[in-house]
Every structure is written in C-alpha cells, then in structure tokens.
Amino acid sequence: MPLPFLTADRGFEATDDVALPFDDRERWRRPYRPGPWRVGAAAILLLLASFVLFAAVAIAFTAPPARSGLVFGVALAVIVGALRLxxxxxxxxxxxxxxxxxxxxxxTPWERVVAVRTVQQPVRWLGLPRTVQGQALTLVRRDRSAGGAPPLMTTHNADFLGRVEAFDRAADTIEAWAAEHRRA
Known part of the structure; x- marks a missing residue:
C-alpha cells in the first residue's frame, strides 16, 4: 500500500522557476521528509499495535467477544495514532x-500570510517542556500577532533534530513557496 505522505518532493534548487516543482500543483505537499525520530516513534507504535492485535486474536479464541473487541479497538487507536504522527x-x-x-x-490561506521567516529563539526539544536555543520557522498572519502563534517547525522537533541542513532546505522551500504565492 503506497503511503504518499511519507515521500517528499524534489528539493528546492535556485535554478527552478517555481518554489516546488512537481506535476500536480493542486495537491497538498510536505516539502521535506519526515525525520528519523518521527518515523522511529511511529514504527515503535506500529510494533506495539502488532502485539496488541496478536493479543486480541488470542483473546478472541479464549474469551467472550466483547473483550477481544475492546483489545481490537485499542490496537486500532494505536495504529491511527501512529499514522497521525x-x-x-x-x-x-x-x-x-x-x-x-x-x-x-x-x-492559513496565502491571502492572510504576511511573512514566513526563520528566527533564532528558544525552542522545545522534541515537543517536551524543556527548551533549547535553536531556529524556528514562524508564520506571521494578517489577523494575529507573531508572538502568540507556535512555530511551524524547529531545528529540535522530531523531523529535524540533528539535521540542521535539512531544516534549512525545508525552511527555504516553504519561504520561497510563500513568497511566490503572496505575489500572485
């Protein structure tokens, strides 16, 4: 089964005419690949779900159907959580x-976007309460101040922890996409 949300588009190059070159421009695209921390966490959740499904099958053969249905529901919730991650x-x-x-x-429609910029600021490490100094891609909207909105992505989130070059490429691509569509 193909999982299109795991693939990223071709990287941004200075020679390209458009910010994100690909065939179907109308689809929603993530201009970077999910990071190893995010993929690893999802893999561990799916591994856990396989054990829970195995337990559900064992319970289905030995116990009333209501118990196995509950365990199947837990496995389904873990799978949905991994896919959402x-x-x-x-x-x-x-x-x-x-x-x-x-x-x-x-x-956020492009008409309401004032700027997308990279700033140096304290950022959360893997989404935990601990903060470290890093870079963040922030969105400034017409109807809100920049201070209240959480960053779009940071150098210390699950996609870019330990991959500063990948963060720079992704931020440049999103900034170029925003600049192209705010002009139009």
Missing amino acids: LRMGVWVSPQGLRHVGFAGTRT
Missing part, C-alpha cells in the same frame, strides 16, 4: 499553508 508537519499548496499537529490542523 507520520502526517504531522507543514504542508503547502496553492490554497495556503497547513500546519498539521497531532490533535488538530490549522490552514
């Missing part, structure tokens, strides 16, 4: 910029 990130399309979190998604 893989889907998290920043997505772009001609309609706007989409920030997908674990519990929700915020979409």
Whole structure:
C-alpha cells in the first residue's frame, strides 16, 4: 500500500522557476521528509499495535467477544495514532499553508500570510517542556500577532533534530513557496 505522505518532493534548487516543482500543483505537499525520530516513534507504535492485535486474536479464541473487541479497538487507536504522527508537519499548496499537529490542523490561506521567516529563539526539544536555543520557522498572519502563534517547525522537533541542513532546505522551500504565492 503506497503511503504518499511519507515521500517528499524534489528539493528546492535556485535554478527552478517555481518554489516546488512537481506535476500536480493542486495537491497538498510536505516539502521535506519526515525525520528519523518521527518515523522511529511511529514504527515503535506500529510494533506495539502488532502485539496488541496478536493479543486480541488470542483473546478472541479464549474469551467472550466483547473483550477481544475492546483489545481490537485499542490496537486500532494505536495504529491511527501512529499514522497521525507520520502526517504531522507543514504542508503547502496553492490554497495556503497547513500546519498539521497531532490533535488538530490549522490552514492559513496565502491571502492572510504576511511573512514566513526563520528566527533564532528558544525552542522545545522534541515537543517536551524543556527548551533549547535553536531556529524556528514562524508564520506571521494578517489577523494575529507573531508572538502568540507556535512555530511551524524547529531545528529540535522530531523531523529535524540533528539535521540542521535539512531544516534549512525545508525552511527555504516553504519561504520561497510563500513568497511566490503572496505575489500572485
């Protein structure tokens, strides 16, 4: 089964005419690959789900159906959580910029975007309460101040921890995409 949200588009190059060159410009795209921390966490969750499914099958043969149904439900919840974890990130399309979190998604049309910029600031390490000095890609909207919005992505999140060059490429691509669509 193909998982299109795991693939990234070709990287941004200075010689390209457009910010994100690909065939179908109308689809939502994540201009970077999910990082090893995110993929590793999802793999561990899917491994856990396989054990829970095995337990559900064993319970289905030995216990009443209600118990096995409950365990199947837990396995399904773990699988959905792993897939949602893989889907998290920043997505772009001609309609706007989409920030997908674990519990929700915020979409901002390009008309409401004032700027997308990289700033040096304290950032959360892997989403935990601990903060370290790093870079963050921030979104400034017309209807809100820049200070209240969480960063779109940071050098210390699950996609870019230990991969500063990948963060720079992804931030440059998203900034170029924003510059192209704010002009149009």
